[in-house]
Amino acid sequence: MSIKITNGNATDEVAPQFSAERMVEVQRIINQYPEGKHKSALMRILHMAEEDFGGWLSVPTMNYVAGILNIQPIEVYEVATFYTMFNIEKPGKVVLEVCRTGPCMLVGSDNIIDHLKLQLGVEVGGTSADGMFTLKTAECLGACGYGPMLQCGKHYHEHLTTEKVDALLDAFRKEHSTSSNN
Amino acid sequence: MGRKLLLEHVNVPGIETYEVYRKNGGYRSVEKALKTMSPQNVVEEVQASGLRGRGGAGFPTGMKWSFLAKPEGVPRYLLCNADESEPGTFKDRYLMEKIPHLLVEGMITSSYALGCNQAYIYIRGEYMWVLEIVEKAIAEAYANGWLGKNILGSGYDLDLSIAPGGGAYICGEETALIESLEGKRGNPRIKPPFPAVKGLWGCPTVVNNVETIAAVVPIVNDGGAEYAKIGIGKSTGTKLISACGNLVKPGVYELDLGVSVEEFIYSDEWCGGIANGKKLKACVPGGSSVPILPANLVCKTAEGTDRLMTYESLAEGGFASGSMLGSGGFIVFDEDQCIVRNTWNFARFYAHESCGQCSPCREGTGWMEKVLHRLEYGHGNLRDIDLLAEINKKIEGNTICPLGDAAAWPVAAAIRHFREEFEWHVTNPDEAQKRNFGIASAHVPLV
Amino acid sequence: MVKVIVDDIEVEVEPGTTILNAARKIGGDVVPPAMCYYSKLEGSGGKCRTCLVEVAAGSTADPRPMPKLVASCSTPVQDGMVIKNKTSERVHENRGAVTEFLLINHPLDCPICDQAGECHLQDLGFEHGKEGTRYEEERRTYDPIDIGDKIKLHMNRCILCYRCVYVANQLTDQRVHGVMHRGEHAEISTYIEKAIDNDFSGNVIDVCPVGALTDKTFRFKSRVWFLKPMNASCECTKCAGKAVVWMFGNEIMRVTGRKDKYGEIEDIDGKTAWICNDCRFDKKDVSEWNIEGPRVINRHSVISQNHYLKNDPERDAKKLTGTK
Numbered sequence: 041m042s043i044k045i046t047n048g049n050a051t052d053e054v055a056p057q058f059s060a061e062r063m064v065e066v067q068r069i070i071n072q073y074p075e076g077k078h079k080s081a082l083m084r085i086l087h088m089a090e091e092d093f094g095g096w097l098s099v100p101t102m103n104y105v106a107g108i109l110n111i112q113p114i115e116v117y118e119v120a121t122f123y124t125m126f127n128i129e130k131p132g133k134v135v136l137e138v139c140r141t142g143p144c145m146l147v148g149s150d151n152i153i154d155h156l157k158l159q160l161g162v163e164v165g166g167t168s169a170d171g172m173f174t175l176k177t178a179e180c181l182g183a184c185g186y187g188p189m190l191q192c193g194k195h196y197h198e199h200l201t202t203e204k205v206d207a208l209l210d211a212f213r214k215e216h217s218t219s220s221n222n
Numbered sequence: 223m224g225r226k227l228l229l230e231h232v233n234v235p236g237i238e239t240y241e242v243y244r245k246n247g248g249y250r251s252v253e254k255a256l257k258t259m260s261p262q263n264v265v266e267e268v269q270a271s272g273l274r275g276r277g278g279a280g281f282p283t284g285m286k287w288s289f290l291a292k293p294e295g296v297p298r299y300l301l302c303n304a305d306e307s308e309p310g311t312f313k314d315r316y317l318m319e320k321i322p323h324l325l326v327e328g329m330i331t332s333s334y335a336l337g338c339n340q341a342y343i344y345i346r347g348e349y350m351w352v353l354e355i356v357e358k359a360i361a362e363a364y365a366n367g368w369l370g371k372n373i374l375g376s377g378y379d380l381d382l383s384i385a386p387g388g389g390a391y392i393c394g395e396e397t398a399l400i401e402s403l404e405g406k407r408g409n410p411r412i413k414p415p416f417p418a419v420k421g422l423w424g425c426p427t428v429v430n431n432v433e434t435i436a437a438v439v440p441i442v443n444d445g446g447a448e449y450a451k452i453g454i455g456k457s458t459g460t461k462l463i464s465a466c467g468n469l470v471k472p473g474v475y476e477l478d479l480g481v482s483v484e485e486f487i488y489s490d491e492w493c494g495g496i497a498n499g500k501k502l503k504a505c506v507p508g509g510s511s512v513p514i515l516p517a518n519l520v521c522k523t524a525e526g527t528d529r530l531m532t533y534e535s536l537a538e539g540g541f542a543s544g545s546m547l548g549s550g551g552f553i554v555f556d557e558d559q560c561i562v563r564n565t566w567n568f569a570r571f572y573a574h575e576s577c578g579q580c581s582p583c584r585e586g587t588g589w590m591e592k593v594l595h596r597l598e599y600g601h602g603n604l605r606d607i608d609l610l611a612e613i614n615k616k617i618e619g620n621t622i623c624p625l626g627d628a629a630a631w632p633v634a635a636a637i638r639h640f641r642e643e644f645e646w647h648v649t650n651p652d653e654a655q656k657r658n659f660g661i662a663s664a665h666v667p668l669v
Numbered sequence: 670m671v672k673v674i675v676d677d678i679e680v681e682v683e684p685g686t687t688i689l690n691a692a693r694k695i696g697g698d699v700v701p702p703a704m705c706y707y708s709k710l711e712g713s714g715g716k717c718r719t720c721l722v723e724v725a726a727g728s729t730a731d732p733r734p735m736p737k738l739v740a741s742c743s744t745p746v747q748d749g750m751v752i753k754n755k756t757s758e759r760v761h762e763n764r765g766a767v768t769e770f771l772l773i774n775h776p777l778d779c780p781i782c783d784q785a786g787e788c789h790l791q792d793l794g795f796e797h798g799k800e801g802t803r804y805e806e807e808r809r810t811y812d813p814i815d816i817g818d819k820i821k822l823h824m825n826r827c828i829l830c831y832r833c834v835y836v837a838n839q840l841t842d843q844r845v846h847g848v849m850h851r852g853e854h855a856e857i858s859t860y861i862e863k864a865i866d867n868d869f870s871g872n873v874i875d876v877c878p879v880g881a882l883t884d885k886t887f888r889f890k891s892r893v894w895f896l897k898p899m900n901a902s903c904e905c906t907k908c909a910g911k912a913v914v915w916m917f918g919n920e921i922m923r924v925t926g927r928k929d930k931y932g933e934i935e936d937i938d939g940k941t942a943w944i945c946n947d948c949r950f951d952k953k954d955v956s957e958w959n960i961e962g963p964r965v966i967n968r969h970s971v972i973s974q975n976h977y978l979k980n981d982p983e984r985d986a987k988k989l990t991g992t993k
Contacts, residue, residue, distance in 0.1 A: 072383040074297075074340075077423055079405035083388050087347065099861055114847045115406075117860040121849040122407040122577075123388025125347045141309045142510055142567050143466040143553050179391065179571050180309040180510075181348050184551065185464060185472035194350045390851070407848070412715035412743045578829065578848075578855030580716050585770035588853035592806045609803060616766035619737040620718055 055100045056093045066108065078109050082119055085109070086126060095135065096127035124178070131174035132167040134212045137191045140177040143184035152188045153177060155202045159209060172216060173209070225452070227440040227460050228433070229476045232320050238355060240362035243323040249368055251331045251442040256376040259442075264335035268438060270446030272458035277303055277394070277431030278509060278549040279624075280533050283438075289418040290336055291426040299427045300338045302329060302435050303399055304345040304352075307391040309510035309571060310551025313462035314432035316474040318345075318352050322359035326382065328435035330368060331442050333380050336428055343384040343432075344399050350386060357384050391575035395623045396429035397421075398577065409579045410623035433462050453479035457532035461550055467505075468556035470494030483507070483529040483536075484521040487554065500556035503661050504639075507536050508548020510568050511628030513635030514561070515545050517661070541635065557661040562647050562654075565636040566594035572629035583626040586617040590633055597644060600651030607644050611637055671748035675699050676756045688741035688752055689720055693931070700931075701754050702764075702793055704771070704878050705830035706742035709933055709941045713835050714742035717828060718767045719793060723760050726751035738763055761797075768797040773804040774853070776825045784880030786893040786971045789932060790828060811856060816846060817864030819885050819950050820874060824856050827881035833857065833873035840943060841867040857881070868907050871949040875926045875934060886950050887915075887923035894971045896922055901958040907945035911937050914958055921953045930967065 058066060066085055073080040085105055086097060093101050102116040120126045127135070138153050153164065156175050160168040167174045183189045186198035190205075197208060226232075236242040243249075255264050269284030290298060302325065306314040318325055325343070333341045345353050360382055363369045371379045385403055387393045393402045397411035400422050421427020437459060441449045450458045457479040463486070466472045471494040477486065487502070488495045496502050505520045506512060523529055524543035529536065536547045555564070573587040590613050596602040614630035621627070637644060643659040670681045675692045676699040682691045690708070692700045701722055706714030714720075720742045724735040729749025738760060741752070754760055772794060779785045811824035829848065834857070837844035845865055849858045859865070865873070874882050896915040901924075903910040913928075914921045926934040926944045934941050952958065966973040 072342075072381075072385075074423070077404070080385065080403055082405035083347070083402070084386055086388065087350070087386060109405075111405075112844055114845055114860065118407050118847045118849060119388070119405065121860075122851045123347065123390050124574075125389035140567075141571050142506075142564055143310050143551075145564070145567055146467045146553070146555060146559060178348075178389075179574050180307055182306050182312045182315050182346070184310050184312050184466035184553070185474070186312075187466070191348060196351075407851070412740070414745070573852060576852040578850070578852045579831075580718055581767055581770045581828065582718055584829070584853050584855065585773055589770075589773060589804065589806070596805075616763065616770070620721060620763055620767065622715060622740075 055104045056089070057104070058088070058092060062088065062092060070109075079111055079115070082109060082111070082116065083123070086116070086120060090126060094130065095133075096130050098130070132172050133216055134172060134192060135174045135176060137176045137178040137181075139179070139181045139183065139187065139189050139191070141180040143180070144187035144189060147187045149188040151202065152190070152200050152205060155205055159206070172213065225460065225478060226476050227449075227452075228317065228324065228436050228462065229321070229474075237321055238319075238323070238359070240323060240359070240366060243321070244366075247443075248323055249327050249330075251439045252327060252334075252368060253374065255331050255334050255442055256374050256378055261335045261337055264331065264438075264442060267441055267446035268335070271437075271441040271449040272446075272453075272456060273434065273437055273441060273449065274457070274533065275431055276433035276437065276461065276550070278308065278511075280547065283430065283434055286418070286430075287336060287428060289416070290428055291419045292337065293426070297340060297425050298336060298338045299422045299425060300329065300333045300336050300341040301396075301399065301403065301422065301427060301429045302341070302343040302432055303394060303396065303429050304343050304349070304356075304432045305387050305391075305394040305399060306349075306432070306549075307346055307394050307575075308549045308551055309568070310466055310506060310553040311464050311509050311549040312466070313464040313474050313550055315349055315352055316464070317432055317436060317462065318349075318356050322356045323363070324436045324439060325356065325432055326359050326363050326368075328438045329382055330363070330373070330380060332430065332435055332438050333382075334378055335438075338428075339379050339381065341380065341382045342403060342422075343382070344393070344403050345384055345386055346393070347386040347388045353384055353386055360384065390577075391571075392577045392623070392625055395625065398623065399429060400427065407577070409577050410625075412622060454530065454532050455534060457534060457547075461531070461547070463531065463550040463552050465493050465552040465554070467552075467554035468497045468500060468559070469554050470497050477531060479530075479532045481531045482521070483531060486531055486552075487521070493554070496554065496556050498556070500558065501661055502554065503557045503559055504555040504561065506545070506551075506553040506555075506632070507531075508546045509551035510553070510571065511631055512546040512548040513541055513544070513631050514639065515543075515635075516639045519543050519639075541631070542638075545635070558658055560598075560658045561636055561640040561643050562594070562598050562659075565633055566591070566598045568632045569594045569629065572625065576625060576629070580622045580626075582617045582620045583622075583629065586613055586626070587629045589613055590617075590629070594633070597647050598654075600647065600654055602648050602651075604645060604648050606648070607637060607641065671746060671750075673746045673748075673750045673752060675752045676754050682746060684748075685745050688722060688724075688739070688744050688746055688750075689714075691746050692722075692741065692752070692754065699754055701741050701760075702789070702796070703742055703931070704789055704793065704828060705832065707832050707835070707876055707933055708931075710832060710835040710839060710876070713830075713832055715740050717771070717830055719764055719771075721760060721763055721767070723753040723757040724750060725753050725757075765797045765799070768793050769799060769803075771828050772798060773802065774808045774825075775828075776808065776810075778826070782823075782826065782880040783883045783888055783893075784826075784877075787932075788880060789878040790826075809853065814858075814862060815885070816859055816862075817866060817870070819871065819946065820865060821883050821885050821888060822857060823881050823883070824858075825881075826879045827857055828879055829855055829857070830878055832876040832878070833882060836872050836876050837865070837867075837870070840869040840872055841865075843867065868945045868947070869943055871946045872926070872934075872943050874949075875928070875943075878932065884923055884949070886953070891917055891922050894973075896972075898964040898966065898972070900927065900961040900964055902961060903948065903952060903958050905945060905948055908948060909937060909940065909942050910944075910948060911942045912944045912948055912958075913964055914955075914960065919955060921955060921958070924949050924952060927964075 070081045106113040106116045188200045189198040231246045273283045274280040390408045393408040398408040402408040417427040569591045573591040578584040617626045618630040647654045701720040704717035721738040722741045726732040728747030846859045901914040
């Protein structure tokens with residue numbers, strides 16, 4: 041279940057950099073907390089970093105965030121590994137997180153997970169051969185009455201059926217092939 | 223449909239915007255409180271209302287507020303717990319998504335009552351799009367003078383912002399929430415000291431659930447006494463119930479506390495009965511951590527009286543034959559569901575969500591998950607059932623925070639009421655892979 | 670001062686004292702074991718749950734018993750509190766359960782562990798453990814890692830007491846290790862393999878209650894019970910230079926801080942005598958130390974095996990009073 045961290049995570053890549061526009065947003069978030077309590081902004085900034093820097097938190101990304109908040113890198117690593125939303129290994133372009141907890145299971149999440157495994161040719165936790173999809177399972181996402189469901193980025197896809205899942209995969213494939221053409 | 227205090231305007235188009243919300247009577251409670259009431263008056267109204275924490279524990283809100291320490295020169299904080307993660311619970315999300323201003327209004331009125339000049343809403347990270355909705359509402363409230371300096375010329379200042387979690391059920395525990403809001407791992411703190419004395423950044427802090435904060439709005443508008451007239455006994459007011467599982471109409475419902483469970487499940491006004499014409503096998507009435515009830519104890523208590531949707535009635539019979547109202551996450555199981563599989567599923571959830579700080583929970587939840595996995599997949603033996611009961615007794619009560627109890631109760635209750643089904647999994651391992659045990663044990667009268 | 674009763678013995682303590690420290694004031698076997706609490710590390714305690722005790726009466730003002738067992742290391746006493754530790758069957762039972770929890774994923778590799786003989790988990794297992802295990806599953810394992818060239822981390826043995834994290838926070842200027850992941854996958858790590866490089870980092874070894882953090886300059890050199898611990902001092906610019914040198918013949922095999930009967934570094938001249946890395950790892954020559962004399966070792970400790978016992982004030986006192 042847990043991902044073993046190796047030195048492979050620590051790449052020599054150049055430290056990322058938020059755009060000037062995003063830095064304004066970062067500063068706005070930091071200002072929500074009293075002087076000296078800026079560490080409180082950590083979580084929100086990690087979410088932003090993940091969004092901006094390839095969908096995951098590499099060591100340089102985490103060190104960069106530590107620098108912004110003037111805290112030790114270890115404080116960022118501790119937090120990033122505690123919360124399951126943060127990817128600490130590079131995932132595919134699209135991360136699909138299927139809720140597997142009780143209420144969703146009662147209405148068929150197991151079938152959705154099996155179907156996705158088959159369609160993507162991966163086990164849970166794996167990334168499809170083309171590097172497009174990473175399949176994950178998640179614990180209760182608070183959509184119990186609208187299951188089965190999956191989360192992709194900021195979006196919830198609810199009341200899933202295998203047909204809906206197929207349509208979703210097609211849509212993602214199209215979106216990403218056009219975006220790479222641009 | 224019954225009375226609606228929180229969801230009254232939920233279907234009004236554009237209610238998520240300031241203009242429509244205000245036109246429908248929004249922010250009246252702030253006006254009333256700031257212009258005509260002292261903070262203490264507001265606290266008294268909440269005390270008179272009998273409102274109990276809607277997050278799960280059901281602790282009287284007015285009492286919680288009265289515990290807040292008020293040392294001179296030290297800031298106090300109000301935190302809203304929007305880390306809704308208890309399996310079966312999705313009411314807070316519904317409320318924030320549909321009527322974000324109700325939460326913002328409640329936060330202002332409550333902060334005024336508590337004398338806080340800074341408040342935060344801590345929302346689970348997965349609800350990022352809900353965060354954006356609420357953040358927009360906060361911005362609108364600032365723009366219209368309901369937040370910021372000298373609100374309504376009363377001299378009262380309040381800043382409100384929202385912060386996301388990152389995927390951790392444990393941050394719904396109030397001290398873990400505080401740690402998380404400080405930008406740390408969500409490890410619950412050792413108590414005492416309690417947050418009311420030493421909370422966020424070491425300052426006195428109150429943490430309340432979204433629905434609790436929202437309920438302050440009608441309480442201030444109509445008066446605590448009016449609110450207390452709704453419901454039965456110590457279960458006053460209305461409650462949001464998020465119904466899910468094998469129901470015809472799962473969803474979020476606001477009901478007067480005191481509606482009968484039978485009516486709630488079967489009436490077309492509410493859940494419309496069990497989906498696909500199946501029979502009821504079991505029900506977890508208050509989120510995954512409360513004890514599961516077999517069909518014969520869902521609508522009636524062991525004494526044969528009607529079971530009602532109240533804190534007291536659902537708990538009647540104690541853990542032997544009762545359960546809890548909890549967070550209002552109402553999960554219904556039809557005859558095709560496997561209790562062993564579901565118990566394993568919940569145990570896996572708690573093992574996954576344990577913070578790992580204290581040994582009984584860190585080791586015990588993982589152990590239970592593994593034993594249940596074995597039972598579910600036909601590799602268990604009869605001894606394992608007793609082992610499970612033994613492990614969960616040793617987790618319960620011995621941990622830093624209530625997650626240990628939350629992990630232990632569902633396993634204990636499942637074994638208590640569905641032992642036969644567990645035994646059947648052991649004695650018929652091959653068959654158990656192909657079909658479910660069915661409804662048999664759910665109708666066996668309680669021994 | 671407030672009066673409390675621990676296992677039928679009355680003691681007077683300062684208000685705000687924890688139950689554990691009140692019991693320590695009495696001493697002897699009414700003291701609950703503590704695997705994570707460390708009086709010299711602020712914020713420690715509450716996690717391992719081995720020090721759970723029963724509160725039979727909350728206080729004189731409110732004499733109701735507390736429904737749950739409480740962690741004695743982090744629960745302050747109230748005037749008139751009645752506490753049951755060794756006299757409580759419930760405590761005994763639940764402490765046994767906590768011991769079982771701590772051991773289910775432990776490798777039980779005492780025969781090859783340097784901590785054997787001075788391991789608190791070994792002591793706890795001896796007192797409260799069962800003969801067999803009920804855990805049929807595979808134990809979780811990690812590869813041992815080096816954190817720097819002087820410290821070895823065997824995560825398999827760790828009980829996540831967090832003491833080493835507090836040491837890094839409170840004794841060093843920059844913490845580079847911490848707790849990663851969560852639940853049963855929580856582990857002490859530097860995340861990216863990194864040396865803990867600081868003058869006082871070696872103290873993580875002294876505070877570790879088990880064999881998770883060990884001294885690489887001593888690893889596999891000797892069992893502790895073949896060594897004679899001697900109080901020694903030296904002129905040191907970084908620390909007080911008050912240490913214990915563990916000798917085999919005339920050779921210094923290892924250097925540690927001076928630990929009291931609870932395994933905590935002693936206070937000398939009102940200050941906790943943490944030792945620096947130079948003293949711990951580099952000064953292994955007798956000429957660098959002024960040997961003051963032998964340490965008093967509890968006669969029940971395996972370390973006192975084959976050693977003569979002289980001038981044991983505790984033992985002498987017991988002989989005189991006739992207690993056991």
